Amino acid sequence: MADDLIPNQIITLVTIIGGLLCIYGTNISILGGILAIVASILAAVLGTNTLRHVGKYSLGTGVPSIVYMLTAVALVSYLTGIVVSLYLNQTWIFPLISLIIAAIISLTVSEICKHIFNIQIEILSKSFISIAVASLLLMMSMSTLVAKSYEPSLIIDNVINNGMIIFIMIASVMVIQNPYNACMGPNEDQYRTLSLSVANGFLMLVILSAISLLTTEYWIYYMIISVIGWFIFFRKYVLYTKHQAASIRRYGLWPIDDGDD
């Protein structure tokens, strides 16, 4: 793996602070959805960048399973955060408390992995916490795009009671784990993997902005932004792939003969 051009600490800091601020701003009428899109892109970048570091080690099973488990942990803490904020009657507490609970549960899981299964990886706890927080922010910003607000009662009505949260969960697993699984190997590169991650995030946001037509009249703007973003970043990914490939050869369709002549 080549050296990282953007250090992980900066990505973590920018994502957690920027993502939380963006989620708190989703109540603003038309800007809210754009802020939710920004937050989900930041969270996708953090998740994939952390997975790049922990995915190099062998955990005994495939790379996707880490993200599956930690996204489920994040969803548990998401539901807990909703209940806590409804019980205390404080809406602003919901994103913050979910973040803290996600960190606590993923720390517990990583301690069990360390001490009972004897998985000796130094960055295990840090990576688990980071992936759980990233997938929590991703799911939260995706559901605020649909619900048009971060208020727990609106999220319960628009996202949880109709079961859409399971779709959002699978979408966020796909956004975080697919790019690393597609690009892993000896010459895996940060820019290439992260551009695919952002492209995947925009692709999922196209679907979610189509779903948000039920709750907001600005859905068409969000959809246009997502399609343009997907186009730009997928093009970037293809350019990086061509740039870093040893050589590129084009073949047509299946050859009719064996190709001897």
Added chain:
Amino acid sequence: MLLELLISLIIGATLIGIGVHFIPVGGAPAALSTSAGIPTGAPMITVGMGITGILAASSVIGQSDLIMVLYGAVGSMIMISVTMFFSNIIHVFGVGVPLASSNFEKDPLTGFNQEGYVSPGTTGHGIPTISFVSGLIGAFLGGVGGSLAFSSIYIVLSNNLQYSLVVNVTIATIFSLLLFFIVAVMASYNIGGTIQGFYDEKFRKKILPGTVSCFLISVILSIIYVFVIWGLIYG
């Protein structure tokens, strides 16, 4: 009521964790016919099994607890047996390899001596009879665990909340699916690669730490779940 919910959630999640160890998992090598077992990772097959079990359990909603739990178990068993059967058909008629594993010499059920049938350089291919039976036992345990969690959450919600039936089923499904996601991945970290069911040597080494860790994580998750459900009811 909430104490009963806590106990049944802990039992259910631990049963899921034990059930994962019974399933013969081959991983990516099995997809290339160089190892025996189901050709996918343990988390994927367990999540598929859990979804089918919960779907079967939710199809008899309103019946007694026992029927819901048994339906879930049977649904999981059907899913996993169909998967193993068609995997075997593809291995035998498509790839052209006999069903054998090098982890044990003689199949205890059929008495078939499989040593000569394992290709050199591989650890077996397909799913032999004893691994098939072991997979069925695993699916039974996992299905009982998942539908126990599902039906207990559903009953508590439907007795205490004013939501409609669909919403109650949705919330119970979300919670019980998340149990599968977390516990199955923990169990597969414990297995670490491939396993050939309860007749395998590896099973005896792995089952005790696996049960302990699944019990620990299920206690933590169940306490959080009970707290969330308490908050939904009284919050």
